[in-house]
Amino acid sequence: MKAKDLYDIAIIGTGPAGATLARLLYPKYNIIAIDKKTPHGDGFQKPCGGLICTDAQKALASFDLTLPKDVLVDPQIFAVKTIDLKNKLIRHYQRFYINMDRHKFDLWLESLLPKTVELHSNAVCTELKRENGGFLISYQDLETKQIRTVRAKFLVGADGANSIVRRTFYPEKKLRRYLSIQQWFPETHRNPFYSCIFDPETTDCCSWSISKDHQFIFGGAFPLDHARERFERQKAKLEEIGFRFGAPLKTEACLVLRPASFRDFCKGEKGIFLIGEAAGFISASSLEGISSAIGSAKTLSGVLNHPRSNPNERYWQKTLPLRLKLFTKVLKSPFLYRSFLRKLVMKSGIQSIKITETLANPPFFAKK
Ligand SMILES: Cc1cc2nc3c(=O)[nH]c(=O)nc-3n(C[C@H](O)[C@H](O)[C@H](O)COP(=O)(O)OP(=O)(O)OC[C@H]3O[C@@H](n4cnc5c(N)ncnc54)[C@H](O)[C@@H]3O)c2cc1C
Structure with missing residues (x-):
């Protein structure tokens, strides 16, 4: 193997977790980062609601980062329309x-x-092996179709829900997973809105809708069996209460993880680290994952930038606050997802906003 094929750290995936880690690692390290998405054209794009919650805003602020205007879309939102299809309830809650x-x-x-990071976009990691105290990483350039194999001392799985790093080295780790399906439509609602939908008949997780630059996205997380059928059934129910879909512009799908216990998070070992959703770091109640991706990457950068013995143990200890926080989301879930408890919370009206209905803004559960 040529010297240039040897790296200190290989990062698989440069979503919020991998890109944050690659940015924060000291330039003394020889780093390769591999990601299948492409800067232009119609390559892979991560299906996502695209909402930055306050925790993720705080994480970005902790780096003194500000968001460029062209990343934003229209409109900005102040409230979530929470829809309980089973109990026929709707409440609005303030959101930032x-x-x-x-x-x-x-x-x-x-x-x-930084320029010191060797980034390979439009490239997919195809195989990983442990060898001589390091790792062999094979990836394919999706344009040239060429496969290259490199070696690294440390391997970081920042490759999201369907992580090849987790699947290769921890196949026994079966986290609760859903198929997340999203469709995009031309926006035809009178008032663009953001909604969160609970419909236990089609899924024990949630769905959402959001407007973005004159397009309307509807998506949800569904159990893997008959996911598409469940998705279509829920759409039909929503149409009955005033949602407007029409012909989809595009349909996208991917796995999304939903930790169910404190032991679900995936602990890497012996030079393998998992950050972001690859480690199971995502909220079980809202499926919000960008803040945990950035937070876990920041934690790992601190550990790797200051090498001492047993970096794996140190990383795991330092993620304890994050893991505890995510565990509280597991505990919070019944209040959102058990129909009876949700009904109590929504009926109470606590923290909800009273919406003034006008002719231009009729009640949502009214007919089309
Ligand atoms: C439909 C949906 C809606 C969501 N909405 C929100 C939201 O509004 N707000 C929020 O905070 N969270 C949301 N989440 C969760 C959030 O998207 C993830 O938790 C977050 O993106 C995790 O970041 P990550 O960097 O760990 O992984 P990802 O963002 O998944 O990034 C993984 C990266 O790895 C790359 N990759 C994967 N496999 C390979 C491979 N074999 N080779 C090369 N590259 C690879 C991918 O291209 C990707 O760039 C949503 C999730 C889904 C599925």
Whole structure:
């Protein structure tokens, strides 16, 4: 193997987790980062609601970063319309999200990488092996179709829900997973809105809709069996209460993880580190994952930039606050997802906003 094929750290995936880690690691390291998305054209784009919650905003602020205007989309939102299809309830709750273009956000994070990081976009990691105290990493350039194999001392799985790093080295780790399906439509609602939908008949997780630059996205996380059928059934129910879909402009799907216990998070070992959703770091109640991706990457950069013995143990200890926080989301879930408890919370009206209905803004559960 040629000297230039040897790296200190290989990062698989440069979503919010991998791009943050690659940006923060000291330039003394020889780093290769591999990601299948492409800066232009119609290559892979991560399906996402594209909302930056306050925790993720705080994580970005902790680096003194500000968001470029062209990452934002229209409109910005102040409230979520929470819809309980089973109990026929609707409530509005204040939210401080930033509505953005997820693909542009990922590309912006990548644009912040120092030149010392060797980034291979439009390249997919195909095989990983442990060898002589390090790792052999094979990846294919999706344009030239050429396969290259490199070696690295440390391997970081920042490759999201369907992580090849986790699947290769921890196949026994079966986290709870859903198929997330999203469709995009031309926006035809009178008032663009953001909604969160609960419909236990089609899924024990949630769905959402959001407007972005005159397009309307409807998506949800569904159990893997008959996911598409469930998705279509829920769409039909929503049409009955006033949602307007029409012909989809595009349909996208990917896995999304949903930790169910404190032990679900995936602990790497012996030079393998998992950050972001690859490690299971995502909220079980809202499926918000950008803040945990950035947070876990920051933690790992601190550990690797200051080498001492047992970096794996140190990383795991330092993620304890994050893991505890995510565990509280597991505990919070029944209040959102058990129909009876959700009904109590929504009926109480606590923290909800009373919406003034006008002719231009009729009640939502009214007919079309
Ligand atoms: C439909 C949907 C909507 C969501 N909405 C929101 C939201 O509004 N707000 C929020 O905070 N969270 C949301 N989430 C969760 C959030 O998207 C993830 O938790 C977050 O993106 C995790 O970041 P990450 O960097 O760990 O992984 P990812 O963002 O998944 O990034 C992984 C990267 O790895 C690359 N990759 C994967 N496999 C390979 C491979 N074999 N070779 C090369 N590259 C590879 C991918 O190209 C990708 O860039 C949503 C999730 C889904 C599925």
